Amino acid sequence: MTTSYPRLAARTQRFTLGIPRNLTISPDGATVRFIRTPDGVTALGQLWEYDVASATESLLVDPVALLGEDGEQLSPEERSRRERSREGSGGLVGYDVDKTGRWACFTLSGQLWAVHLGAKAVHSLPSVGAVIDPRLDPTGRLIVYASGGALRVIGVNGQDERALVTPESDTEVWGQAEFIAAEEMERFRGFWWAPDGQSLLVERFDDANVQTWHIADPEHPERTPVARRYPAAGTPNSDVTLWHVDLDGNRTQVEWDRAAYEYLGRVSWSADGDPVIQVLSRDQKSSLILSVDVATGRTNVLRELTDPAWVELSAGPRFAPGGALVTVEDLDGWRRILVDGTAITPDGWQVRGIVEVFEDCVVASASQEPVEVNVVRFGLDGTVTPITEGAAVHGALISGPTTVISRSALEAVGTTVMVHREGAEPAPITVVSETPPHHPEVRLLLAGKHELRTAVLFPRDHKAGSHKLPVLMDPYGGPHAQRVVASARAFLEAQWLADQGFVVIVSDGRGTPGRGHDFERAVQDDFAGVTLDDQVDALAAVAEAYPEDVDTSRVGITGWSYGGYLSALAVLRRPDVFHAAVAGAPVTEWRLYDTCYTERYLGDPNTQPDVYDRNSLIPLAPALERPLMIIHGLADDNVVAxxxxxxxxxxxxxxxxxxxxPLSGVTHMTPQEVVAENLKLLQVDFLKSALDV
Known part of the structure; x- marks a missing residue:
């Protein structure tokens, strides 16, 4: 019996299982370590080691060998942390290695483990409660971890386990990122070691003023609803502070104007200078990059950033070797790398992230064409040297003489991971992901006056010009999520949908990344207008490009999360264009979504209620005249039911x-095989019926 594509996609986590991830390189460049599942269908991360000189791999940590038949048990805190980071795997999902390259540590089933890398010996360490985010000190002597709201420390030899700081109430937490930081600011950590391993910077947050929501399980009425602190737009956030804590538990609070700058966005601490933090105002229109005097807790302003719409958080502001400050900022329409306030990236380059900082250059991931991401060396002297080229999505990691480059492209479904060492031929790290059952046939075009990057997929057996096909728009469409990229794996599901008898259109409208300052900020105060208009324009452009193949009298739209909002919005506001919709986990009333995301784009609902009313789906309900299916996980604590x-x-x-x-027991992710399969099949059947396919 042939397994359906939706089930295969769920089983393989969209064909990502088996791809090396969480790569680190030893300081001397001799060893690459990474997490990889044993095959493409087993969602159980193992820790592997790659010897660069011999190009051989060896297994360091196998969770099955450590846990035996008991298997993995996750704490509620760990489940929540994985939900925030959209982590669907089990086993090892993260690890840490000290700067000496002697030790690694990780958490497994809530326990703390250490690996002596020289001896390749794995042993458990005594710990208290469920271990979260263990980190080795740079000298390889101690491990600090979060547990039960406290931050605790233990020697790598298992001795002297103790609390460094402990909460004074059940709403206080030390050493973890608060909900908003993890969900909306891509900051998942809550403590940072000093380079000498003698102290740490530690976040403390208190949720006492954050409103409590309750997530019930209607399928099991005997169970008590789960209480969640949820900062909805216009309501109080967590009270977040930062502290310098030494190994005796002495602490000093880091001082900044928290009334004016409520969000702690970024923290870094390197051997090249004092700690650097970035704080952000509640309305996100102003931000400070500060250095920290850990002895006194006082801060000094290094950069002050403002924007009439919103300030993007920098990709890790830090001091470079030699002491220069490196930031990523929006300047003159482009996201650029600045060194001591001077841009080193020219017009036309959109910086995506920093790979590594050197005294004479910064290596970054960056784009000229938005669908492509390359790795580029930007010199302080103005030189631009591409390290990778071509229509693909690249990533990189550098340490000493060794560079590891990952690549996925349109010509082949799959990811390659290559190790480059000075004076040697590049060598691959093994990828054991499953081979998808089909290869997407993707046509890319520029749609409409905004030249929206748009992908079009026809059924693979369709003969051009033979007959018109119904259309299925498949957007995300919201800020900070790009769907149209030069990677075949990104379109596997879109091709399967097309093979069900549709022309599938995936288009990145205004607000999505990679296109510069004004393109991203066009959505300010106007989700409902701008993002919907762009989908209409994309449809029109595709119909014009393929007039003999596209039937604009039968147009469906489907999406999840923001894509769900956009899908429901489409049939409510533009039934003349869209004839059926499937809306998965949609935000329908922005007052119910969280502070940081929603207020960034729509402002404060207490001062701009009209903006929220204009962008809400609720007032549009009487206008529905097209078939609409709404899907929602009842355990979703991000976009609540x-x-x-x-x-x-x-x-x-x-x-x-x-x-x-309604999906009982399902969160914002739907990882279960049977649920994912039947859910997708039901959606297709609904759309086929509604569009007379």
Whole structure:
């Protein structure tokens, strides 16, 4: 019996299992370590080691050997942390290596483990509670980890386990990132070692003022609803502070104007200078990059950033070797690397992230064409030297004489990971991902006046000009998420949908990354107008490009999260264009979504209620005249099920028929094989029926 594509995609986590991840390189460049599952279908991360000189791999840590038949047990805190980072795997999902390259540590099933890398010996360490995010000190003597709201320390030899700082209330937490930092600021850590291993910077947050929501399990009414602190737009955030803590537990608070700059966005501490932090105002229109005097807790302003829309957090502001300050900032329309306030990246380059900082250059991931990401060396003298080239998505890691480059492209479904060492031929690290059952046939075009990067996929057996096909728009469409990239794996599901009898269109409208300052900020105060208009423009451009193949009288739209919002919005506001929609986990009322994301784009609902009203789906309910299916996981603590229930109530009150599919026990992710398979099949059947396919 042939396994369906949706089930294969769920089983393989969209064909990412088996790809090396979490790579680190030893300081001398001799060893590469990484997490990889044993094959393409087993979601159990193992720790591997690659010897650069011999190009051989060896297994360091096998979770099955450590846990035996008991298997892995996750704490609620760890489950929540993985939900924030969209982590679907088990076993090892992270690890840390000290700067000497002698020790590694990790958490497995809530326990603390250490690896002597020279002897390749793995042993468990005594720990208290469920271990979260263990980190070795740079000298390889101690491990610090978060547990039960406290931050604790233990020697790598298992001796002297103790608390460094402990909470004074059940809403106080030390050493972890608060919800907003992890969900919306891509900061998942809550403590940072000093380069000498003698002290740390530690976040403390208190959720006492954050409102409590309750996530119930209607399938099991005997269970008590789970209480979650959720900072919805316009309501209080966590109270976040930063402290310098020494190994005796003495602490000094880091001082900045927290009333004016509520968010702690970035923290770094290298051997090249004092710690550097970036703080952000609640309205996100101003930000400070500060150096920290750890002895006194006082801070000094290094950079002050402002933007009439919002300031993007820098990709890790830090001091470079030699003491120069390196930041990533929006300047003159482009996201650029600045060194001591002077841009070193020219017009036309959009910086995606920093790979490594050197005294004479910065290596970064960057784009000229938005669908491509390359690795580039930007010299302080103005030189630009591409390290990778071509229509692909690249990533890199550098240490000493060794560089590791990952690459995925359109010509082949899969990712390669190559080790480059000075004076030697590049060699691959093994990828054991499953081979997908098909290769996407992707056509890329520039759509409309904004030249929206748009992908078009036809059924693989379709003969051009033979007959017109119904259309399925498949957007995300919201800020900070790019769907159209030069990677075949990104379009596997889109090709499967096309093979069901549709022309599938994936288009990145305004607000999505890679296109510069003004393109991203066009959505300010106007999700409902700008992002929907761009999908309409993309459809029109595709119909014009393929007039004999596209039937614009039968257009469906489907999406998840922001894509779910956009799909429901499409049939509510533009039934003349869109004839059916499937909305997965949609945000229907932005007052119910979190502070940092929503206020960045729509402002404060207490001062701009009209903006929220204009962008809400609830007032549009009486306008529904097209088939609409809404899907929502009842255990979702990010886009809570109240979004769907409120829209459904409004539709019912207006007498508008619609379909609601509740998913018991499912969060914002849907990793279960059977759920994912049947969910996708039901969506396709719904759209086929609605569009007369």
């Amino acid at each position: 109240a979004h769907t229930l409120q829209l459904s109530s409004a539709l019912l009150a207006a007498g508008r028929p619609h379909t609601v599919l």
